[in-house]
Amino acid sequence: MNRLVKFHLRMLMGPWAAAAALGFALAIGVMRGTPYLGEGMWTVRWFALGLWMVWPVIAALSAVDAARLTTPEARYLVLTARHGQRGYTAAAAWAAVPSAVVHLLVILTALAIGSVAHPRGGWPIIALAILAQLSTFLWFAALGSFIGRLLSPVLAGVVALAASLGLAQVLTNMGLGARGGFNPLGDSGASVSQIGLTWNPVHLVVQILVLAVTAMVLMMPRPQVVAGKLAPGFGTLAAAGITALALIALPALIPGESLLAVPVAPSACSGERPTICVFPEHERLAGPLVDDVRRLMDAADAHGYTSLIPERVEEASHRHIPADGKTLRSLGFVERETPGMAELIQTLVYPSWCPAVSSEEPPPSEFWLSLDSVVVTWMGLINEEYQPGVGGMALTPDGVASLMTAWQRCDVSADAPTPATE
Amino acid sequence: MRRPTNHRNPANHSEHGVHPRVPLVRAWIGVHRWRLAAGLLAAAAALVTVTRNGVVESVGGHTLYTPVPWILLVPMIASVAVGIGAASVTQYLPDPPRAKVARAAWLLFLALAATAVCLPGVGDTRIGQVTVAAVIRNVLFCIVLAMPATLVRQPQYCWILPSLYLFAAAQFGLTTPGSQWWAMVLRPGTQASELLITGVAFAAIGVIYALRRPSL
Incomplete structure (x- = not known):
């Protein structure tokens, strides 16, 4: 196991996105004195403030790793081998999972430091909200891998970086989704007290499902090599189309607000x-x-x-x-x-x-x-x-x-x- | 139509191994990733045109403390172009002193091209006048951050340091109004000290690049 980790740390850049995730999360953790430490919902949403910085890093490193697997010297590993697809999946997973684990540990540590024993709304909704945040890590790793399979390593990183920054803008509350309504990437954090609010569980479940499904769709197509050059095949275009359609249509189809009011009196x-x-x-x-x-x-x-x-x-x-x-x-x-x-x-x-x-x-x-x-x-x-x-x-x-x-x-x-x- | 060449004929080669029919400058450009660099510079130029006088108010659904003019962020893309363009695609070539001078000149040329691409975006924005000096500062500063990846022969990671720095500056460096001293690239104006520090850092990275030949 140890050797496996060492091998992937040496061969892939994706796992190092966890270092950026840790750095940004720690900086968020001490930002403005973490005023409402002790509130369960606020703690989870506070650390979502840094997601916009982590997503592009995960996507770009995942893209470079996928592109390196697709170079002429390495593509025999993924294009001609029978289970070559596993190479891409493993690389994307190594980009997403370490960062997600770091993010999870930081939130759990903050909840422990804040002595959050009985969060308002209960632990299930907190767990669901954390899971929704973690699913975005997986999605951006898949997006990066998708882009990396079409480009050279030198270009893949910067293109994935730009694409993920653009999508992060479009698929959160500043873009397609109405403000306060469903957003495929969920909320983008909060800095004020969250008492009196709770997440809409339907939105969280739909977010997790749609991100998981579209991530799988993005991971499916293998690049085609035409006359020695990479070319997007039908599978690539279909995956991009299905993903775009799902993400554009859903904000209009899912009713309700992403945060629900829960009137409560101070005690x-x-x-x-x-x-x-x-x-x-x-x-x-x-x-x-x-x-x-x-x-x-x-x-x-x-x-x-x-x-x-x-x-x-x-x-x-x-x-x-x-x-x-x-x-x-x-x-x-x-x-x-x-x-x-x-x-x-x-x-x-x-x-x-x-x-x-x-x-x-x-x-x-x-x-x-x-x-x-x-x-x-x-x-x-x-x-x-x-x-x-x-x-x-x-x-x-x-x-x-x-x-x-x-x-x-x-x-x-x-x-x-x-x-x-x- | 391509002219036929006979690479095996010694008469077609100059004393230093450069084909006499290929000008030296063209040969130099040919062994660098000029197409990718030019493509990224063109993308930066397009972004400058599209976002002229505009400001960024939010990133990834996250509202910034203070809006930042687009033109202050475009140098990040231009700097990645410089980092990629500075990477040679050849290995084990001779590295005489004049090659070192050529590398310094090449980096200077790329930096000038990056600056030239960004300068048309200078002008008034909703939060104030973006100065020419501020854009030059940002271009040079982002190049300083992009070049280490090229120097360790990994130009595919040129974007890492500039983007991490800009993300951190946008998230933690902005105050209302203005910014922390270390997030200087997000300020529309500049000070002489910032230009001096950035210029010295650029010169230092240029010297390292000139002396230490990076290649893939």
Whole structure:
């Protein structure tokens, strides 16, 4: 076994794609402090951020290996031998599998470091998503092998590199597939928290199947040698046609979104007046933000602005902003960097439950003036500098209370209340 | 119609073994992969024309932090052409000093051709003016990265270092706005120090190439 590995490492370049996969994955792993380590879905999607760099390397090295097998000196191994096809398959497998193993190990290590014992949605969907990512490695190795069987080694690498970069653009969410819909190469990663989302399992299964089948189709044709030169035969053209047809047609045929919303409430709560709740996965990051909210609430309480204090403040999640205008306010997303106090105040008071401020139609100008006034007021309570954005003025406690009551009714065009006297 | 030649007749050979009917320059080009190099340069020229003044906003479904002008990326293809064109297809030929000079001149010619192919793409883009100096910097820098594969007689891997570098620069080197110092090739402008470093590196790789004859 050891000798077999050594032999292939010496004879083929494909296995060395794993070095690039490892390098890129490690760099992704430490990028921006891996903010949401501990979230299962985020961890898997975070490492998908590097796939676009690994795919062309796998395809190009696989192409060079296949092309080297097809050179006049070596083609007797694959063209005239009875089981010559195995040579191409083995070379492509050596390009895909080591990189896939490295990618898998990096994700598993990150999940272990993040202590992900019970991911939201369960392990099966995580496993399916990882398998979908790994299937792309296989597909690009097959694509590279397909190109390599038609070209000389010197040209095969650079052509496969360009082709895979182009296809990676076309077959992910920037190309044929509608944004958010089915994409043959799956998602291209995420950097924000994924709580509140899950993968569409149908999309993952279809992706795995279509990539596996088209990879097999791409591996099937043997090159034809006409008058000593390589020429694409019928099999080659048929394989290219079937693959193109499947990949172009599927995004239009597969319904639904690739990510599904799963509303979920945060459960790690602390304190009272208000009770502040974040997702357990984010407790590690949430400390400074919770302190900022507590400081704002204490200042509002001390100065009699009790209408600004809700009963509960909850962290937002994807496609769900937990604010009802009565007892619940949104904390926004917990991120590595805390927002500025002015931005935090806007998040806390923004009436996201009102259709008037969440539709495509912009809210009336009175709303922005009132919102700015609330920010001016609250920033004054904590003695922080703030330059009013649209001419907001400090308000009295009654002025803020009347504004909050109006927004509770979704009356976002309510007149700006009386400013506080100096 | 091909002119008949008699290779066995010593009268048809010059003192140094070059056929007198084949000009020296043509013979030199003939023992290098000029067709592949020319083909790749033509592809680069076509890309320059098609993507004129355009920017790349996403790669492989991955949105870049900052858009990058196309013309800053085309030198990667041109540099692979240089690396492949610099590879000789002959073995065990004599390597007198004038052959070393010829190699240096050949590399310079290929680099000039690569630059000439890219320069028509210089101009305004949505994120700023791409300067001539920036394109020259990128061409030379990518050649420096492409040539090691040629020097170890593996021109089929000329694309590895330039592409890995560009991928890493696009993924990890871009900031909003601008880029890290090491991802300089993604900036539309350039500084004198960048040109100096790139020029010195190109000269160094040129000297190595001239002194050490790479062949397949």
